[in-house]
Amino acid sequence: xxxxxxxxxxxxxxxxxxxxxxxxxxxxxxxxxxxxxxxxxxxxxxxxxxxxxxxxxxxxxxxxxxxxxxxxxxxxxxxxxxxxxxxxxxxxxxxxxxxxxxxxxxxxxxxxxxxxxxxxxxxxxxxxxxxxxxxxxxxxxx
Amino acid sequence: xxxxxxxxxxxxxxxxxxxxxxxxxxxxxxxxxxxxxxxxxxxxxxxxxxxxxxxxxxxxxxxxxxxxxxxxxxxxxxxxxxxxxxxxxxxxxxxxxxxxxxxxxxxxxxxxxxxxxxxxxxxxxxxxxxxxxxxxxxxxxxxxxxxxxxxxxxxxxxxxxxxxxxxxxxxxxxxxxxxxxxxxx
Numbered sequence: 001x002x003x004x005x006x007x008x009x010x011x012x013x014x015x016x017x018x019x020x021x022x023x024x025x026x027x028x029x030x031x032x033x034x035x036x037x038x039x040x041x042x043x044x045x046x047x048x049x050x051x052x053x054x055x056x057x058x059x060x061x062x063x064x065x066x067x068x069x070x071x072x073x074x075x076x077x078x079x080x081x082x083x084x085x086x087x088x089x090x091x092x093x094x095x096x097x098x099x100x101x102x103x104x105x106x107x108x109x110x111x112x113x114x115x116x117x118x119x120x121x122x123x124x125x126x127x128x129x130x131x132x133x134x135x136x137x138x139x140x141x142x
Numbered sequence: 143x144x145x146x147x148x149x150x151x152x153x154x155x156x157x158x159x160x161x162x163x164x165x166x167x168x169x170x171x172x173x174x175x176x177x178x179x180x181x182x183x184x185x186x187x188x189x190x191x192x193x194x195x196x197x198x199x200x201x202x203x204x205x206x207x208x209x210x211x212x213x214x215x216x217x218x219x220x221x222x223x224x225x226x227x228x229x230x231x232x233x234x235x236x237x238x239x240x241x242x243x244x245x246x247x248x249x250x251x252x253x254x255x256x257x258x259x260x261x262x263x264x265x266x267x268x269x270x271x272x273x274x275x276x277x278x279x280x281x282x283x284x285x286x287x288x289x290x291x292x293x294x295x296x297x298x299x300x301x302x303x304x305x306x307x308x309x310x311x312x313x314x315x316x317x318x319x320x321x322x323x324x325x326x327x
Contacts, residue, residue, distance in 0.1 A: 010309050014283060016290070041316050048265035048319070049284050055182035057175075058189050 005035055013042055155212035158202075170199055173216065176286050177223050183281050184227045186270055194230065198223040217295040220286070224278060224296055231274065264322050268315050276311035279304055 008025040011017050017025065029036050149157070149168065157165030174195055181191035201222050209218060269277060278297060282288045288296070293304045 006309065007305070010305065010312070013312075014290075014308070041320075042312060045265075045312060045316050045319060046284070048261055049269065049280070051262040052266045052269065053262070055179055055188050055191070057178050057182075057192055 005032075006038075009035070009039055009042065012039075013046055151216060152212055155215035158215065159206050159209055159212055161206075166203065169215075173219060174199075177219065179285055180220065180281050181223050181227050183269070183285070184224070184274065184278060185230060190230060191227075194223055194226045197226055201226075214295060217288070217292045220282070220288075220292075220296040221298065228274070261322060265315075265319065268318050271318070272311055272314065276307055276314065279307045280311050280315075283308060 005025065005028055008017065008021055008028075012022065012025055029039060149165070151172075154165055154169050154172070158169050177195045177198060178188075178191055181194045182188045185191050185194070198219055202219055209215060269280065272280065275297070279293055282293045282296060290301045290304050294301045297304065299307075
């Protein structure tokens with residue numbers, strides 16, 4: 001078996017052969033038992049490699065997002081991975097800014113209401129606390 | 143209703159280089175698992191691999207202005223990840239330990255383990271027992287579906303060297319696998 005057919009065999013596995021080369025290889029395969037054996041072994045190896053389960057990313061408690069299988073080929077076991085180092089830095093900045101903005105809008109709205117309806121909009125709460133009579137006894141009585 | 147056409151890798155890469163944050167997120171979503179899978183198998187450590195993936199994207203964000211050709215962005219991030227992995231392996235001297243350990247366990251003999259799950263476990267052990275320069279070409283070819291040219295770019299070598307390494311890696315694995323596949327083929 002010479003280097004040329006070895007090369008063709010490898011490239012066949014990698015789907016890198018054109019039609020002419022493919023024909024050349026298969027013509028040779030039909031007459032070369034050793035090459036056929038090699039081909040079977042290499043195909044078996046390729047199949048075994050494909051059967052190895054994909055590694056599962058460790059689940060990160062901070063930011064977990066599901067993998068989109070259409071983008072990543074065969075992802076078994078629902079692979080998960082986090083983007084926290086890139087995303088959280090932005091989110092960490094955005095969340096307080098958003099909260100401050102909402103608070104400012106709320107306060108502005110309240111202020112506007114106070115100006116437009118100075119008397120009507122107020123609700124006065126009168127707290128009446130009934131205190132029980134307290135008798136203070138002095139321990140230092142004469 | 144018409145579905146929006148997904149961005150091609152080339153368009154995505156152009157937008158990443160232009161600094162579009164949505165493109166960066168999309169790029170990350172598209173490639174993170176492939177990168178993780180590659181790093182995890184190269185390092186044999188998913189936790190370290192996840193760190194490498196993060197670091198790779200951080201490096202990408204800081205150095206993206208240096209990239210002139212968007213078509214090589216994919217191989218560029220794999221190159222960054224590979225170099226990070228190699229640095230970690232050298233720092234921890236972990237590869238040698240893994241290789242020795244795996245070689246010991248691989249040569250236990252075929253015994254009765256002929257079931258398909260057992261075979262894939264053996265294949266995984268054999269893969270881990272390969273030298274890193276062989277292992278990486280197998281990983282990039284078999285799992286990431288890269289062309290010889292892309293692998294050559296990632297591993298910073300030539301196409302003929304990639305072919306030669308693939309050939310040697312497969313031949314080596316095939317030889318080690320022989321006792322387990324006897325009677326199957």
